Amino acid sequence: MLKHLKNREDGLSRSNFMSRFGQVMATYADRLAAFHPNARLYLVSAVISGASMGVFRFLFNFYVLSLGYDQELLGNLVTATSFTALLMALPMGYVADFLGRKASLIGGASLSCVSVLMMVLFPSTPVFVAMNVVLGFAQSLAGVTMGPFLMENSGEKERTYLFSFASGFQTGSQFVGNWIGGYLPTWLGIAQGVSPTSTSAYGASLMVIAAGAGMAAVPMLFMRTPRLNKEQRSFFAPIAFFRQKPALLGKLILPMLVTSIGAGLIMPFMNIFFRQVHHQPDSVIGTLFAWGSLAMGLGLLVAPPLADRWGKIKFVVITQGLSIPFLVMLGFSPWFSLAAVAYYFRLALMNMNGPVYQTYVLEKVGPSARATVASLVSMANNFGWAFSPTLSGWIQVNYGFGPTYLGTIILYTVSIFLYWSFFLRRSPELKPEQNVTFLKVEHPIK
Template sequence: MGQTTSAFLRTYAEKLHQFSPNARWYLASVVITGASMGVFRLLFNFYVLSQGYDETLLGNLITASSLTALVVALPMGYLADRLGRKRSLILGAAAVSLAVWVMVLLPSAGMFVAMNVLLGLGQSLSGVSMGPFLMENSGDAERTYLFSFSSGFQTASAFVGNWIGGYLPTWIGAAIGVSPMATLAYGGALMVIASVAALGIVPLLALRTPKLSASQRSAFAPLTYFGSHAGILSKLVLPMLVTSIGAGLIMPFMNVFFRTVHHQPDPVIGSMFAWGSLAMGVGLLIAPPLADRFGKIQLVVVTQALSIPFLALLGFAPWFGLSALAYYFRLALMNMSGPVYQTFVMEHVDAEGRATVASLVSMASNFGWAISPTVSGWMQVRYGFDPAFAGTILLYTLSVALYWWFFWKSPRKMSLPARRRI
């Protein structure tokens, strides 16, 4: 056991040493934004509910940001190539921080919707830039580790963010003399994290990345690339699309679920989210050596399949402790293979098609989150959480079956385009 741990740590030390300066600056930004957005995801729903709105509006807001990211994904891929990776990442981060600030300073249903649209724009631009940026700043040996570190650092830093976020309204409420569940307490907490999110831009300023000239990219390149590889790209993206539809039914409402079903206060939920982020971060960090040993697709299928029983236990367990335990295992298992699969996708597309494929991946990831939360919010108001959990279980099962069918059972049926080294 000791030798295995030593070998594991040695491998990680070697991979970290191979990371480029650009990659390290990017990871520094990820740590800052991960912590701040962990607080945002924990508290924003409560902030909206504290103003008298219900879960229907929450679903509509999630739909607004995700639908925006879905609609603009291809144009953002084109824009990311025109602006360059550095400018795209900075602009995306700035848009997210600004959106949170405005929602606190000018709270209303209309402004919430408008700023969630801006949030979707910023997240889309950052999202479609991230995969190509990591590909362009890594080699074959450390690439899977860099993708997993990017996600792992983000979720591990959210451990700190979620823990602090659970107590931040209490601290701010005490300072200004209001209840921890008052709108002013939640708003003050969100203003703090919007400021911290803005600090995440600072490491991005140190990036050194080339900008593609206008002649290097046609305005119709995304459509042309998709038309040339439609069958292959459909297989790569379809399982992610099914997963996102299922995730959108439940995942945006986990804080509301633990409050309404298990009657837990904000500090407990914040601590749960914090430990959940840590569990997910650990899962992401151990995924690369497992993928090296067993194969990328094998890791995806096995870990996501194992997460489904824990999802059922999370949604239908009668006791909070059992539900919370299932929450940790489901979170780690379901998400640990995400960067591994993203690496698999990016490794098998041409250099000039990476922004386009990143856009398609973003569209698939956001499609379910654009549609499902509105449906789920409506169901929760009328029927509670049970139908939403049942739908998620069914869709996750289908997604795992698709991964297995397309890439494990019949890998030779998929002829991927040749990968170019850059």
């Protein structure tokens, strides 16, 4: 009798699980069907740029090291890119409104292509610095445009899904990019009759990547987007929002700022960490990064239904909190296998909430202030990357990776506390801005 009851309970449990799973998948299908044609073109572009820039980020450090430079220069180059993006974020918000979303996105992709190409054709410290500044312009222009563009080409029901898919597709495509990046210098080195770790092999690989970065602009040529009207392009409209809600703006931005300072200490150097600390070759590191990108992409795709269930801010706090133990394992494990597993979990957990929180932030403002608020978000994300890599490069040369990981762990913990303190401790999540309106687009939402 007891066995019969247990089997019946197990059957009901499986039935409930399948029913709930079916409901989740049905919701997912409904949200995907609602994506606007412009949004779908952007997703295609995100896949191409994600794969291309994933290979670039993986190989560029090795390319610079092969020329005889060290980590201090690498840190300074990351700082040049991020500091430029930081300084130009607010001006680029207005530029993005003036040019329009389509032209801004195409401009960002084109500048990225040019910067990579120039660093390969004219490899020297001044060119590296100058082109990383150009790359900062490109990242700033594309970064402040993406959020408002996705807001304007989505409705409330599918918005969180679209933001997560945009990041998920771009990140997931890095699975292919990082895998190719681990082998591309070997393939091109064999074709040239040189070592896979030679400057020639790395340079040829980056030339291929420059072409791929340029291809990311092609799908965006087919977008049909309206220009913002005069009121929405007003220079003073964002200032009015800041004057009305300065405390809210500070709470929305500060946790991201603290997180970026911690991320800048270790993330630009992950490939060097696995080479120097765990003594792994390029092909192994490339494969590791590829699977890491896939894990992160999958995390981004499962984020929307979880955010719907728990609430956006609670989802951010839970996932970032769970990432901390894996960050400790990654930084201090003496075994490569354990560090690799920790890398996957930390990467997925820490990054899967980014689009969710960006959606949450942009829901608090109207169209006239979105690009500028997106600029502030970009500034917060780039602030740590503008300063931390230079400090981290110096620390690594003199003391190794241990202090940088410890600093990141502390800063991530502070960031989680700020999210909880600002949005969960005393009151439920803030309601979306009541006066939000959406720009009309030329195509009906399908």
